[in-house]
Amino acid sequence: MAVEEEGFSQKNFELNLSIFDQNDKKIRCEAIIYDGDLLVAKLKARKNLSLPLKYNSEFRVEFINKAYYAQSVLINTLNIPKHLQKESLDLDLKITLIKKQRDESEPLEPLFVEQVLFDFENNKFVFSNAVLSKKQSDKILRRVVEATSKNTRKYKRKDLLLAKKQLELDRLEVLTTADSLSLFEREAEILAAENEILLKERELEQIQMKLERKELLLEQERLKKQMLIFGIIIMLLFVVVLYKSVKDKKRKNKVILKQKKAIEDVAYQLKQKNKEIIYSITYAKRIQSAILPPHKTVKDYLVNSFIIYEPKDIVAGDFYWMVQKQSKIIFAAADCTGHGVPGAMVSVICNNALNRSVREYNLTNPAEILDKTREIFIEEFDASEEELKDGMDIALCTLEGNTLEYAGSNNPLWLIRNNELIEIKANKQPVGKFIKPKPYINHTIELQKGDTFYIFSDGYVDQFGGEKGKKFKSSNFKRLLLSIQNEPMNVQKKILQNNFSSWKGDLDQLDDVCVIGVRV
Numbered sequence: 001m002a003v004e005e006e007g008f009s010q011k012n013f014e015l016n017l018s019i020f021d022q023n024d025k026k027i028r029c030e031a032i033i034y035d036g037d038l039l040v041a042k043l044k045a046r047k048n049l050s051l052p053l054k055y056n057s058e059f060r061v062e063f064i065n066k067a068y069y070a071q072s073v074l075i076n077t078l079n080i081p082k083h084l085q086k087e088s089l090d091l092d093l094k095i096t097l098i099k100k101q102r103d104e105s106e107p108l109e110p111l112f113v114e115q116v117l118f119d120f121e122n123n124k125f126v127f128s129n130a131v132l133s134k135k136q137s138d139k140i141l142r143r144v145v146e147a148t149s150k151n152t153r154k155y156k157r158k159d160l161l162l163a164k165k166q167l168e169l170d171r172l173e174v175l176t177t178a179d180s181l182s183l184f185e186r187e188a189e190i191l192a193a194e195n196e197i198l199l200k201e202r203e204l205e206q207i208q209m210k211l212e213r214k215e216l217l218l219e220q221e222r223l224k225k226q227m228l229i230f231g232i233i234i235m236l237l238f239v240v241v242l243y244k245s246v247k248d249k250k251r252k253n254k255v256i257l258k259q260k261k262a263i264e265d266v267a268y269q270l271k272q273k274n275k276e277i278i279y280s281i282t283y284a285k286r287i288q289s290a291i292l293p294p295h296k297t298v299k300d301y302l303v304n305s306f307i308i309y310e311p312k313d314i315v316a317g318d319f320y321w322m323v324q325k326q327s328k329i330i331f332a333a334a335d336c337t338g339h340g341v342p343g344a345m346v347s348v349i350c351n352n353a354l355n356r357s358v359r360e361y362n363l364t365n366p367a368e369i370l371d372k373t374r375e376i377f378i379e380e381f382d383a384s385e386e387e388l389k390d391g392m393d394i395a396l397c398t399l400e401g402n403t404l405e406y407a408g409s410n411n412p413l414w415l416i417r418n419n420e421l422i423e424i425k426a427n428k429q430p431v432g433k434f435i436k437p438k439p440y441i442n443h444t445i446e447l448q449k450g451d452t453f454y455i456f457s458d459g460y461v462d463q464f465g466g467e468k469g470k471k472f473k474s475s476n477f478k479r480l481l482l483s484i485q486n487e488p489m490n491v492q493k494k495i496l497q498n499n500f501s502s503w504k505g506d507l508d509q510l511d512d513v514c515v516i517g518v519r520v
Helices: 134-172 177-291 295-301 340-360 366-382 473-483 489-504
Strands: 013-020 029-035 038-046 048-053 058-064 071-076 089-096 112-119 124-131 305-310 318-325 328-336 391-400 403-409 413-417 420-424 443-446 452-456 513-519
Touching: 029 048, 038 048, 071 089, 177 340, 295 305, 295 318, 305 318, 305 489, 318 340, 318 513, 328 340, 328 452, 328 513, 340 366, 340 391, 366 391, 366 403, 391 452, 413 473, 420 473, 473 489, 489 513
Parallel strands: 013 089, 071 112
Antiparallel strands: 013 048, 029 038, 029 058, 058 071, 112 124, 305 513, 318 328, 328 391, 391 403, 403 443, 413 420, 413 452, 452 513
C-alpha cells in the first residue's frame, strides 16, 4: 500500500499494520516513526498502514488518534542474520487502540502493550500481546504517557527548533516572491505542528492528572478499608473482653450467691440457737429473781436502806440474801465465782447453803453461818469427779435492834460515823475450798443514831472508766460515800448509780455490781 513518508532512504522489508479499537472495528490514526532517538517519518491517518523499515535498527512507532490513548510498538531488527537481510520480509501486525474515557470515575480499559522481536531459532518476527490487570494497566499507562510526553518534547520540539532556524536562514536568502510564499507556507506548517504538540502535551497532562486523581481515590479507598478492618478488629476485641468480663462476673456472682446462702443458713441457725439460749437464760433469770428477797420484804426489814443490783449479763454471780430468824434480820451481799450463767449456777448453790445453815441448823451468828455454808458448799462439789475451784466472797450481817454482828469472806463492812469511815475487815479466805481454812471471825458493833453502814461486792470498785480508763478503786469509793452522807438513802442510791454509769462511759461493764446501804 502506498503511503506518504519522510526520512526513508531504502526499503528493506514491509511492516503491514491494521488499526482497530476495543470493539475490533478499524479506525484511522497517524503513525510517527522513530529510529532510536531520531524522528524518521510521519504517516497520515489510515486504517491500514505499510511501513518500509530497514535492518539493524530499533524502531518505535507511535499511533496517534485524538479519541484514543497513544499506543507505542517497539520493532527490533538488530542482529538479524545477513543472509536474511537479503530476503524481502513482510510483517503483518494488528494494533488495538484504547478509547479515552469520557468520565474520570470510569475505569481504564486494559492496555495492550506490544513488542516485535526477531525469533532467531525460527528465522521470523514475533510479537507479544498481553492483557494486564487494572492496577498494572494504570501503572503502564502512566509510564507510556510520561515517556510519550518526554519524547514528544525532546524530539518534536527539537525538530521544530531546527525547522525554525532553517526558516530564518531561508528568509535571509529569499530572492523571489515565489520563494517568499514558500517561506510563508513552511512557517504556517511549523506553527500548526507546534500547536498540535501543545495540544498533545495538554492531553497528556490531563491524562496524568486523571491518573493521579484515580490513585488518590484508590489510596483513600484503601485507607477507608484499613480503618474499617481496624475498627472491626477493635470491636471484636471489645466484644471478646466484654463477654469474658460478663462471664467472669456471672461466675463470681454464682460463687458469691452460694457463699451468701451458706452464710445466711449459718446465720439463721445461729439466730435460732441464740434465741434458744436467750430464752433459757431469760428463764434462768426468772428463777434467780425468785430466790432474791422481794423489794417489799427488804423495806419491811430494813426501812431506811437501799440495794443497788446491776448484773453484767442477764443473769449474775452476785446476789443479795435476806431472812428473819426470831427477832434478828440476817442479810448479805454475796459475789460468787464468775458471772453470767456459770456465776448464776454457783449463786443458786450458795443461796441454798445459806438457807440451810439458818433454817435447818438454826444458826444466827454470822461467823457460824459462814462456817456451815462453807461445809455444805464443799459437800455439794465433792460429789463431782472434777476438781472445782469455785466459791463465794460475802459480807454477812445480823441486825437486832442497834446491835450489828458481821462476818466476812474477803468482802469488808464500812461504817460511817460522824463523817468518819471505819472499815471492819473480812477473813482472807473464800467460802469454798481453801488450803488452810480457818473459822470465820464474828464482829459485834453497837450502832448509834445516824450511823450508816455498807456491804458490797467488788464489781463497783473494779470497774474501768474515767478519762484514763483506770479502775475506780476503793479509795475513790470511800470518798464518794463520805461526800453523800448528808443525803437520804434513796438519793444516795441515785448518786451511786449515776456515778457508776458516768465513770464507765462507753466501756463494757466488767463485773456484776451489788451494794447494800443501811442507816440507823
